Amino acid sequence: MTDPDADDPGDNHVAGDDLDAVLEAVRERVTPDAAERERLEAAAADLADRARAAVSELPSPADEADVLTVGSTARGTWLAGDRDIDLFVRFPADLSREELERFGLRVGHAVLPDGEEEYAEHPYVVGTADGFDVDLVPCYGVEAATEIRSAVDRTPFHNDYLVERLTDDLAGDVRALKAFLKGIGVYGSNLRTRGFSGYLTELLVLEHGGARETLEAVADWHPPVRLDPERHGAAEFDDPLVVIDPTDPERNVAAVLSGDNLARLQHHARDLLADPRTDLFSPGEPTALDSASVRGHVARRGTDPLAVAFDAPDIVDDQLYPQLRRSLAGVERELSGLGFDVLRSATFAAEREAAGSDRRAVLLVELADRRLPAIERHEGPPVHVRDHAAGFYDKYAADPDAYGPFVADGRYVVERERDPGARDALAVLDSDRLFAAALGARVESALERGYDVLAGEALAELTDEFGVDFREYFEPAV
Amino acid sequence: MTDPDADDPGDNHVAGDDLDAVLEAVRERVTPDAAERERLEAAAADLADRARAAVSELPSPADEADVLTVGSTARGTWLAGDRDIDLFVRFPADLSREELERFGLRVGHAVLPDGEEEYAEHPYVVGTADGFDVDLVPCYGVEAATEIRSAVDRTPFHNDYLVERLTDDLAGDVRALKAFLKGIGVYGSNLRTRGFSGYLTELLVLEHGGARETLEAVADWHPPVRLDPERHGAAEFDDPLVVIDPTDPERNVAAVLSGDNLARLQHHARDLLADPRTDLFSPGEPTALDSASVRGHVARRGTDPLAVAFDAPDIVDDQLYPQLRRSLAGVERELSGLGFDVLRSATFAAEREAAGSDRRAVLLVELADRRLPAIERHEGPPVHVRDHAAGFYDKYAADPDAYGPFVADGRYVVERERDPGARDALAVLDSDRLFAAALGARVESALERGYDVLAGEALAELTDEFGVDFREYFEPAV
Incomplete structure (x- = not known):
C-alpha cells in the first residue's frame, strides 16, 4: 500500500492520499531497522556494564548505585538515525549533593574517557562511544517522583511508566x-x-x-x-x-x-x-537570506528596523535564550514607553561553536518610525478635581518650554518638550538609556562591554552571521 | 473704597486685594450711568411705539399682537456700552406660520426702514435706530413656555420670570x-x-x-x-x-x-x-501671529501639521461652526483609522464681512508623522478558532504582497502592504480620499468646489487671514 518513494521529502503524496498511508510511510522511514536496533542495544549494554564496573569501585554506600538506560532509546521511541544514549546512575538518596556530583563525574569519566563536563542542575559527562552521543547523568534514587531532590531524579519514573504502557x-x-x-x-x-x-x-x-x-x-x-x-x-x-x-x-x-x-x-x-x-x-533545510534581500525587505517595508548587536554572554542556550527574550521585551517596553511604535521584534544568537567561544547576539526592534516629534502631549487631571488639577496647572504654567496648559475634553493638557535624547530611537539605543530598559542580568553585563546599533539597510551587515534568522524574520511562515 | 483707576485693564488689583472690592469696581465700570439708561429706555420706548403703530395697521387678528422689549436691556442687566435692543412682536397663536412671518417682516421694515432680513427659525429684521442695534423678532403668544411653537416664543416667559426676581x-x-x-x-x-x-x-x-x-x-x-x-x-x-x-x-x-x-x-x-x-x-485684544512665528512653531514642534483651506459655504456662523467641527472630527477619525497619530486639531473660519461674501475656512490636523510604513500589521483570529482562523489563513497565504501569515500571541498575523495612496496624509487629504471622511454636508459641497492642502511651514501662507487663530493654536492658554 505504501509508495516506495515515500521517504523522499520531495514526494508529497502517497497512494490514495490517505492520512493512514502517510503515517504508515513515515513510520516505516523513521523506525530503525533491526541492524540499527541491535547496534544501539549492544552499545547501550556495553556502556551500562562499564558504568556498573565503575560504580563498584566507589566507596560504600555509593557502590550500591544502579545503572539505567533511559530516554527514547530505552523506550524504543527513537527516530532512525538518532544516535543518543542516555545513561543514568542512580545513587542512594542519603548521599550528599557534593558526593553525588563527585561520584557521578568519576563514573562518567571512567565510562567516557574523552568526555567533557556539562552543567545542568548537576554537572554530568557527555562524550561519544561506538559512534553514539552519550550523556552519563547522576541522579538520586527516591521512592516516588514526588520526592525528587533534583529534576533528573524524575526520569527513571517516566521511563518505568512508559515502558509499561x-x-x-x-x-x-x-x-x-x-x-x-x-x-x-x-x-x-x-x-x-x-x-x-x-x-x-x-x-x-x-x-x-x-x-x-x-x-x-x-x-x-x-x-x-x-x-x-x-x-x-x-x-x-x-x-x-x-x-x-x-x-x-x-x-x-x-x-x-x-x-x-x-x-x-x-x-x-x-x-x-x-x-x-x-x-x-521532514524539516526543510534552513536557507540564509543574502544582504541584497535584507536591504530589499527593509526598503520595501518602509519601516525603521534597529539592531543591537553584541558578544553574547558565555552561558548555555537554556540560559541565553530566556535572557535574550527578557532583554528584548525590556527594550520594547522602554521604547514603547517613550512613544515609539514597535511593529515587530526578534532576538537571534549565533550557534555556539564550543564552550567559551565567542558568539554574537542581536536584539532587533522594527519601528514604524525611529523619530518622534519634539513635543509630547501630556494629559493632566480633569479641571474639576480641584487640588490635583491646580498642582498640575501651576507646575506647567511656569514651564517656558511647554505649550499650554490648555483645556481639552475637560482636562488640563500640555505639550511638553520631549527629551532631546529620546526623539530618535537610534540615539536611545546607542546611549546609556539602553540600560534604563529591564535587561537580563547577563545580557546587561555583556552590553556593558560594548555593542553596535545598526539601523535600516545597515542590518544587511549582519547577514553573514544571521542570514537564516533574517530569512525567518523577513519571510515568516507559520 | 474702590480704586479710581479700576476700569483700566492694565490695573490688576484694587485696594485691599479683596474680591468684594474687585467685584464692586467692576460693577461700577459696567453699570450704565443714568444718561445711558435714559437714552436706551427712550429709544426702546420709541421703537415699541412705532412697532405698535405698525401692528395696528395689520389685518385682524394680527392687529391684536402686543409689543415687548425683552433681553438684557429690558431686564436692566446689559453692560455699559452695549447697544442692543431686542423687540418682540407677539402674535396670536392662531396665525399661520406664513402669516406670522409675513406680518413680522412688515412690522420690522416699518420700524427699521433700512433694516435687513436675517433668518433663524423665522426670518426677522435687524437694523439700527438712534445709534442702537435693533432686532425686531416676531413670535407666538402662547399660554406657557411648554407650549411654544418656535424657540423664540420662550423669550417673553424668560423675561417675565427674571423681571419679577x-x-x-x-x-x-x-x-x-x-x-x-x-x-x-x-x-x-x-x-x-x-x-x-x-x-x-x-x-x-x-x-x-x-x-x-x-x-x-x-x-x-x-x-x-x-x-x-x-x-x-x-x-x-x-x-x-x-x-x-x-x-x-x-x-x-x-x-x-x-x-x-x-x-x-x-x-x-x-x-x-x-x-x-x-x-x-476685560478680554485682551486678540493679536495675530506673524508668518515667521508660525514657521518657528512648526519647526520647533517637529510635527507634521496639515491644513485643508477652502472657501467656506455661505451659511450663518451658527450653522458653519457645527459643520466645521463635524468635518474636522470626520477627518481626524479617517486619518486615525488609516493609522496616523493626530496630536491636535482645530478649525478656523475668517470673519464674515457680509451675507453672501466669500470667506476662507481651515481644517487643521497636526500629526506626529504624515508618513506611515509601507506595511501595516493586521491581526487575525486566534489559531484555535478553527473555521474563522482557516478563512483568514487561506486569504492571506495566497497574497504575494503580504508578509505571513505567521503566529504571534496565539493569533495569525499578517503584515499587509499599505495602500500606496494612504501612506502619506498629505496625499490622503489632497485626493478623493478626503471625501471618505464623514464631513458636514455643506462643508463637503464647498470642498468639492476645490481646496488647498498646506503642509508644515507652508501653513504660514495662511497667516494673513488666520493670524489670530494661529496665536490661539500655537500659544494656547486656558
Whole structure:
C-alpha cells in the first residue's frame, strides 16, 4: 500500500492520499531497522556494564548505585538515525549533593574517557562511544517522583511508566508524531525552541491512542487544554497546554511549551488532515537570506528596523535564550514607553561553536518610525478635581518650554518638550538609556562591554552571521 | 473704597486685594450711568411705539399682537456700552406660520426702514435706530413656555420670570459675572463660542444669590452639575451643566455650553478667588501671529501639521461652526483609522464681512508623522478558532504582497502592504480620499468646489487671514 518513494521529502503524496498511508510511510522511514536496533542495544549494554564496573569501585554506600538506560532509546521511541544514549546512575538518596556530583563525574569519566563536563542542575559527562552521543547523568534514587531532590531524579519514573504502557504499535506512532513535530519545527523542550519534549509526545500518543487520534484532537483544541492521564492533578497551571505528569500530580509536563508553538501545531495538524502528505514530516533545510534581500525587505517595508548587536554572554542556550527574550521585551517596553511604535521584534544568537567561544547576539526592534516629534502631549487631571488639577496647572504654567496648559475634553493638557535624547530611537539605543530598559542580568553585563546599533539597510551587515534568522524574520511562515 | 483707576485693564488689583472690592469696581465700570439708561429706555420706548403703530395697521387678528422689549436691556442687566435692543412682536397663536412671518417682516421694515432680513427659525429684521442695534423678532403668544411653537416664543416667559426676581443689586452682580465671562472668553451661546448665555448667567446669579457666591460654587463643581431652580425638572440630560429652565421643565438652559468652556470657567474662577484682580474682567485684544512665528512653531514642534483651506459655504456662523467641527472630527477619525497619530486639531473660519461674501475656512490636523510604513500589521483570529482562523489563513497565504501569515500571541498575523495612496496624509487629504471622511454636508459641497492642502511651514501662507487663530493654536492658554 505504501509508495516506495515515500521517504523522499520531495514526494508529497502517497497512494490514495490517505492520512493512514502517510503515517504508515513515515513510520516505516523513521523506525530503525533491526541492524540499527541491535547496534544501539549492544552499545547501550556495553556502556551500562562499564558504568556498573565503575560504580563498584566507589566507596560504600555509593557502590550500591544502579545503572539505567533511559530516554527514547530505552523506550524504543527513537527516530532512525538518532544516535543518543542516555545513561543514568542512580545513587542512594542519603548521599550528599557534593558526593553525588563527585561520584557521578568519576563514573562518567571512567565510562567516557574523552568526555567533557556539562552543567545542568548537576554537572554530568557527555562524550561519544561506538559512534553514539552519550550523556552519563547522576541522579538520586527516591521512592516516588514526588520526592525528587533534583529534576533528573524524575526520569527513571517516566521511563518505568512508559515502558509499561507503550506497545510496539504505539511506539511507532510516537515516532511518526515526533517526526511531524520536528518537520514543523516545534520539537524539543530546550528554552530556545520551547516546543514538545519526547516525554510529552509519548504521553499525548498514549492519551489519545495513536498519532492520528492525537492530531485530530489537537486540530480542535481550544487552549487552555488540560490532560491528566492518571486523574490525579493537584495544581493549577497558567499554561496553554497542561499535561499532568502521571508520576507527579504537581507537575505540568508541557510547562516549557509556548502558546505560539501550540498554535503552530494546531495549524499544521489541520493542514495535514486536510491534505495528507509526507513532506510535513521532514524539516526543510534552513536557507540564509543574502544582504541584497535584507536591504530589499527593509526598503520595501518602509519601516525603521534597529539592531543591537553584541558578544553574547558565555552561558548555555537554556540560559541565553530566556535572557535574550527578557532583554528584548525590556527594550520594547522602554521604547514603547517613550512613544515609539514597535511593529515587530526578534532576538537571534549565533550557534555556539564550543564552550567559551565567542558568539554574537542581536536584539532587533522594527519601528514604524525611529523619530518622534519634539513635543509630547501630556494629559493632566480633569479641571474639576480641584487640588490635583491646580498642582498640575501651576507646575506647567511656569514651564517656558511647554505649550499650554490648555483645556481639552475637560482636562488640563500640555505639550511638553520631549527629551532631546529620546526623539530618535537610534540615539536611545546607542546611549546609556539602553540600560534604563529591564535587561537580563547577563545580557546587561555583556552590553556593558560594548555593542553596535545598526539601523535600516545597515542590518544587511549582519547577514553573514544571521542570514537564516533574517530569512525567518523577513519571510515568516507559520 | 474702590480704586479710581479700576476700569483700566492694565490695573490688576484694587485696594485691599479683596474680591468684594474687585467685584464692586467692576460693577461700577459696567453699570450704565443714568444718561445711558435714559437714552436706551427712550429709544426702546420709541421703537415699541412705532412697532405698535405698525401692528395696528395689520389685518385682524394680527392687529391684536402686543409689543415687548425683552433681553438684557429690558431686564436692566446689559453692560455699559452695549447697544442692543431686542423687540418682540407677539402674535396670536392662531396665525399661520406664513402669516406670522409675513406680518413680522412688515412690522420690522416699518420700524427699521433700512433694516435687513436675517433668518433663524423665522426670518426677522435687524437694523439700527438712534445709534442702537435693533432686532425686531416676531413670535407666538402662547399660554406657557411648554407650549411654544418656535424657540423664540420662550423669550417673553424668560423675561417675565427674571423681571419679577432680579433686584437692582442682583442685576449688578449679573453684570459683573457677564463681564467676567466675557473677559475669559466664554460668554455667548452662539455655536461658535458655545459659552454661557445671558439668561444662563442671570439664572446662576439668582440661584446662588450673587456673583461671588456663583464663582465660589463653580470653583468646586464636579460636572455633571444639575440645578433646577423651580424643582420641576422632567428630563435627563447628558450635558456637563444642566440648568432646568424655570419656564420649561424639559429644557436645559446650558445645553449649548461645552464641557471645555465649563472647565475654563472653573479654572478662572479659582484664579480670581485666589488672586482677585480686575484684569480678568476685560478680554485682551486678540493679536495675530506673524508668518515667521508660525514657521518657528512648526519647526520647533517637529510635527507634521496639515491644513485643508477652502472657501467656506455661505451659511450663518451658527450653522458653519457645527459643520466645521463635524468635518474636522470626520477627518481626524479617517486619518486615525488609516493609522496616523493626530496630536491636535482645530478649525478656523475668517470673519464674515457680509451675507453672501466669500470667506476662507481651515481644517487643521497636526500629526506626529504624515508618513506611515509601507506595511501595516493586521491581526487575525486566534489559531484555535478553527473555521474563522482557516478563512483568514487561506486569504492571506495566497497574497504575494503580504508578509505571513505567521503566529504571534496565539493569533495569525499578517503584515499587509499599505495602500500606496494612504501612506502619506498629505496625499490622503489632497485626493478623493478626503471625501471618505464623514464631513458636514455643506462643508463637503464647498470642498468639492476645490481646496488647498498646506503642509508644515507652508501653513504660514495662511497667516494673513488666520493670524489670530494661529496665536490661539500655537500659544494656547486656558
